[in-house]
Amino acid sequence: MTSDPFVQMNNISKAFSGNKVLQQVDFTVNRGEIHALMGENGAGKSTLVKILTGIYTKDQGNIYVQGKQMTFSGPKHAEAYGISVIHQELNIIPHLTVAENMFLGKELTYGKTGILNRREIRRRTAEALTNLGVHDIKSEQLAGELSIGKQQMVEIAKALTTNAELIIMDEPTAALTEHEIENFFHVIKKLQADGVSIVYISHRMEEIFEICDRITVLRDGQYIGTKATPHTSFEEIVKMMVGRELGERYPARNHDVGEVVFQVKNLQLANYFRNISFSVREGEILGVAGLMGAGRSEVMEAIFGYRKLDRGTIELNGRQVVIKHPRDAVNAGIGFITEDRKSKGLIIHASIKENIALPNLRALSRYGIIHKRKESQLISELMQKLQVRATNEMQEVKSLSGGNQQKVVIAKWLAIQPQVLILDEPTRGVDIGAKKEIYTIMNELSKKGVAIIMISSELPEVLGISDRVMVMHEGKITAFIDREEADQESIMTAATGGA
Template identity: 45%
Template sequence: MTETILELRGITKYFPGIKALDGVDLNIRPGEVHALIGENGAGKSTLVKILTGVHEPTAGQILYQGREMQLRNALEAQAAGITAIHQEASMFPELSIAENIFMGHHLKAGGGLRNLDWRGMRKKTSVLLEQIDLDLHPDTLIRNLGVAQRHMVEIAKALSIDARVVIMDEPTSALTLREVEDLYKIIRRLREEGKAIIFISHKFDEITEIADYFTVLRDGRYIGEGKVSETSVDRIVTMMVGRSLDQMFPKSQAEIGEKILEVRNISQPGFFKDISFDLHKGEILGFFGLIGSGRTEVMRSIFGIEHLHKGSVSVNGRPVHIRNPKDAINLGIAYVPEDRQTQGVILDMDLSKNITLPQLDSISPWGRIDRRRERSIAQEYGSMMEIRSSGWNVNANTLSGGNQQKVVLAKWLATRPAILILDEPTKGIDVGTKAAVHKFVSDLAAEGLGVILVSSELPEVLGMADRIIVMHEGRITQEFTRDEADSEKIIRAATAVVTGAGGAAS
């Protein structure tokens, strides 16, 4: 369709010391899925906040259905028919589905604020849930729902206000392959109904699968746009970051050395059973599996977050008993968790404190933190990771997702580990930052670190790992060398089409 429902002209946004957006143009049409693409820090989040009334632009125009308008708050954006479904579903867990869907726009039974039409809201909620094929009762509490179901409820909420522009910000980040397909069906249905969808994703397979059109931002500026079907992924990557796709996995040659970690027959009831593998110096060992395969639980157990039911772990040939993360750190093991915002960084704490958090004992020799030492460590490892910030005293919540991930990496690298466990290290970050993380990990392996790379992104494990272990439903199904591995073999092993012994890897 050629008609434009939402148009941005020359949108500029200043924050103290930062120009987040610089003359951005954007044209959104009904009945179209429009991918908004850019690195972390490119300005996508700021643009979404302007469209949803969280921020007002410093300069530029917003035209809705051809008429200039101001979106001074979220209610005005909602009234205009613009809504956003965020990467982390923002809902009230102790309230029901119906209460969450109609929060802020309750149906009234008559005059007065207290006369709410609960029967009408439950009835309409049932209709909305049926529209998106979600078989749930309207009175079900949000805390009892899974991640995918919460995202679906967010979509139902968007439908409840008859939104004409729906913004989806990394909606698939925590979904299984089947749940992603269900989401695609809903997106296609919304497109057929004439909704305009702004789709933000760092995954190019999603963009090529579901998007019709794209706009690229870089460093807060408009770079270009076009039809997805007429543009190659490599071309889009070059627009985003100024370099081609073949530079995404810059794997350095590393000499595989002696065994530094030996895991034998470890089990944790309900999560994984009889897991055995080895890790060598200079090696990147990939762990692949679908959501629920038990990869994360294995790594959390090795790091001492969870307690092992049985099995043994040896470091440098010596049996060890890891009771907690402190024991693991003292043995030279570092763990970068999958969920950076709740487990990786403390958002309301500054960067210096975040980076030095695992080393409080060493930087507090007399019971008081040595601030000079704290800043020195933060500067050394923050600069090493090329963290973009206005200083080391700013809070982590002021950074983009990619830079928050770099803070987590800097924090654990500052402990000078010999074994580095990375659980989904590039989840939710842009292609440029991914390439930087991949290069850094590869360089660390070349320097002799043993790296365990847990990832659900096939190109990442294929591009980075020296060996790949595949898990399914808590068991190792197969292991591949770098030369043996390909996408089909790994997917078959991850879905248990091919089964194998969960024996020790060497």
């Protein structure tokens, strides 16, 4: 890394409808630097990036690229000057192949004939994926058939094909396995050695301190400061982000669990999982760990009725329940917070109010007519409890930050007062302050007797919040580990098929 600035943003301000989202923010990225941009959801990180790449127009301030004052008209214009973005929300077109996604908008042709050079497109796609250390994605595969983690790797490879000098990465590892993250970090270090600058946006503190040279923190649209990573600490960065000491990351688990309330026996779904049997006790948090592709999400989707089981039984309070559709699960008292909130967890163009009310219409209505006051009271209470940052309950969910979208997903399932709550990657893309709020809510629910199942790819999270850990590998359960005996080594050993 050198002290030669590649991008300088000075006194950047932006307001939407009179609401100031950025106020005189400074941000400088040096050539060959890996620079973390941090802040709670709604702090202004995404807005700053969109101003840099020309999606939004700044109200005030100056942008310099390699010393030259610039104002980009859009992402393509920014890309022409060596600035590329990997967005948090995937831009994959599912019915196109991996190769077609990689070169969409920059197709390779035979000279000026306009005929696609598919062989060269496939070759360059394979080369880009190989450079990332990815060998199990084929260029002719349909992108929609890939897991979310593999789709993310395609997005990363796509950005690397632009020969960018500055790559902005927004939560790039959110859906990646430990092995994929290790390969990804190797690629980042190689890019840095070649003089490429990286803006790294992530809520994963461990990653920030492992990979980044400097950290810039925004809070409530204002620039708080920039710290060299070796000269700061986790606690200092958290205090800069939230404006206060956060205390312990995970709430104390000090209550007794009750009897078994939820149990599954011999669940099987061809090509995904087999012989899955486990139970969850009243007030227990069962963490579910495993590498990407282990079958964790598929098991929970089958329990909830998203997928049709080949065989197996599900019992609640000692009685067998038949779940053929998600409505059957909801009626039985089972809630499910999916990992893919955009396509499965939310109606993205609907309001906060509509999203929360939807699974609760039976409780909110009489003779088919919604009780408006009861509905408004429920929405208000949940938004306040989860501290959803929004203008009002009628704001469209698509306009919220990722963390606030996740809070809306959690709110709608809290409203049904479930006996069993399944959470699949509940804190993915959520800031450190909101993470603790979610952990606290989980803790409070478990104290009230709710049986909780939590899938997470973050081992510190699994260890910090779970009473017991179930580990899966290639569609099978390989271990149950009690809280007192669980550590990262024992979980990873089981997750990779070891004893």
